[in-house]
Amino acid sequence: MTTSSGTSRIVLAVTEVSSTVVVVTWRGAEHITACLDALAAQDRPHRTLVVDNASDDGTAGLLAAHPAKPQVVRLSRNRGYAGAMAAALSLVDTPLMAWLNDDAAPDPAWLGTLEDALGSAAAASARLDRPDGSPQSLGVRLTADGYGADALDTPVFGFCGGAALLRTEVLRAIGGVPASFFCYYEDTDTAWRLRLAGHYIVAVPEARVTHRHGVSTRPGSRRFHLWNERNRLLTLLRCAPAAVAVRELARFAAITAVLPLRGQVPDAANFSPALRCRVLAEVVLRLPATLRARRAITRRSTVGRGQIWRNWTPSKLRPIR
Known part of the structure; x- marks a missing residue:
């Protein structure tokens, strides 16, 4: 210059x-x-x-x-x-x-x-x-x-x-x-x-x-369903309205309990009672840390959990007011 x-x-x-x-x-x-x-x-x-x-x-x-x-x-x-x-x-x-x-x-x-x-x-x-x-x-x-x-x-x-x-x-x-x-x-x-x-x-x-989706984790595999189901429940326990988190955890446990009583179940890893029991066991083991995280998230929140849920989910199965 x-x-x-x-x-x-x-x-x-x-x-x-x-x-x-x-x-x-x-x-x-x-x-x-x-x-x-x-x-x-x-x-x-x-x-x-x-x-x-x-x-x-x-x-x-x-x-x-x-x-x-x-x-x-x-x-x-x-x-x-x-x-x-x-x-x-x-x-x-x-x-x-x-x-x-x-x-x-x-x-x-x-x-x-x-x-x-x-x-x-x-x-x-x-x-x-x-x-x-x-x-x-x-x-x-x-x-x-x-x-x-x-x-x-x-x-x-x-x-x-x-x-x-x-x-x-x-x-x-x-x-x-x-x-x-x-x-x-x-x-x-x-x-x-x-x-x-x-x-x-x-x-x-x-x-x-x-x-190239799923090259490393193989969607549909047992590991995929373990992480997917466990982490969905953990996310709900951390972030969702309490009624939603409890409802979905109870529903997952109830389906797990009745699967062995059904004559035929889909041939997919997420319908395996053993895998679902492992999911529940891991969620229970992580529950104290998860609830501590939930309290920390609440302290940082400026928008209500119910409002987020109402704004972003379909109306079916939505009990939150």
Whole structure:
């Protein structure tokens, strides 16, 4: 640059980085490179932090060799998606924190589109598409019995943890990520706590990601149903109106009790009495900590649990006034 006096001087342009993209991986050797390549092609500057859940399949070597040179934190054991995100939160020093699955490949404008659309919201959920181009999720919706399900319409109750952007300090202020969930419902629980604290969440269909859903956790497997059913009940006990949480826990226990008496039951892991008994046992063991967390969530809340439930669930089975 040349001044009016003719003296030349050098101006260093400093590009502000607003987001850290956190990628959690476990045995991701088959797909982590595609994820990192897509992040390297983003049109918005960012930091990339990969949390490796003690992979033993060569993932560590691929991370070290990748030309993008992401920051890598290798955990001593597999803490699941929730545990790894909780560990990453303490390391993020940017205003925004993006969550991204290791089997997801975002379009080049993904991050910039999320940042621009966030506005005053606490979180923004991207659009996840299957490899064939069909839509998988715009975010999370709540069902009448308290399940978190993929939403294909807007507005959405919560963000999908596979590809989303959150305000770092807001996430810390509501209690962070429920690390003990291991996997599944960490996004629904976090979104619920954001809603209770008076924040809102936007869906951004223009921020697109191709997602190879379930590569690591195998939806339909026994582990999937264990985590899914257990964490739904824990989320309800933490966040839902008390009547809803008690009703759904009692209903789950009642169905578990009558299943052995039925002549025929569906051949699916979530109808296995043994698995359902394990779910109940784990919920009971976690109940003291869960109720302490519920009280902490209540102290941070500015919106009533009943109001959130009425606003975001279908009317069927909804007893809350």
